[in-house]
Amino acid sequence: MSITESVTNTLRLVRQYRRAYLAINVVFYGLVACGLVACGMVYVTFHPEVQEMLTQAVLLSFTEGPLATVAEAYAGGEVLKAIALTFAVNFGIASLLVIFVPSLVTFLSAGCSSALRVRSCGDCCWLQRRLNSGQQ
Secondary structure, eight states: OOHHHHHHHHHHHHHHTHHHHHHHHHHHHHHHHHHIIIIIIIHHHHOHHHHHHHHHHHHHHTTSSHHHHHHHHHHTTOHHHHHHHHHHIIIIIIIIIIIIHHHHHOHHHHHHHHHHHHHHHHHHHHHHHHHHHHHO
16 A cells, blocks of 8 residues: 555545544543643642752753754844744754654654643743843
8 A cells, every 4th residue: 555545545534534533633632731731730839849940951951952052043133043943943853853753652652742842832931031031
């Protein structure tokens, strides 16, 4: 069976069972959202040392590794470079290495790693707001 036939068969099944496909997706992403709220925000509320540790890890990641270059581009006002580097890091590291590669090993690991990535994005947004407020 060729790739084209596989894709065609898959799309036919999705069209045929559209409601089931949509229900599975709503349930899956709903559970991911609930898990993020329950495990992330609620846990950190009662264990602030975890939030402090995560914040320190995010701060450290902006001073070394691939995010250091991204942070320098943002701090230097190089908009196009910052956009390109952000896309490269998000696509290359987040999408490929954190989500896609683990999904080759097992289906469940992709869900877990994407949930962790979503949680870490919240910390990065907090850090970006903190950095921006310090520049003004």
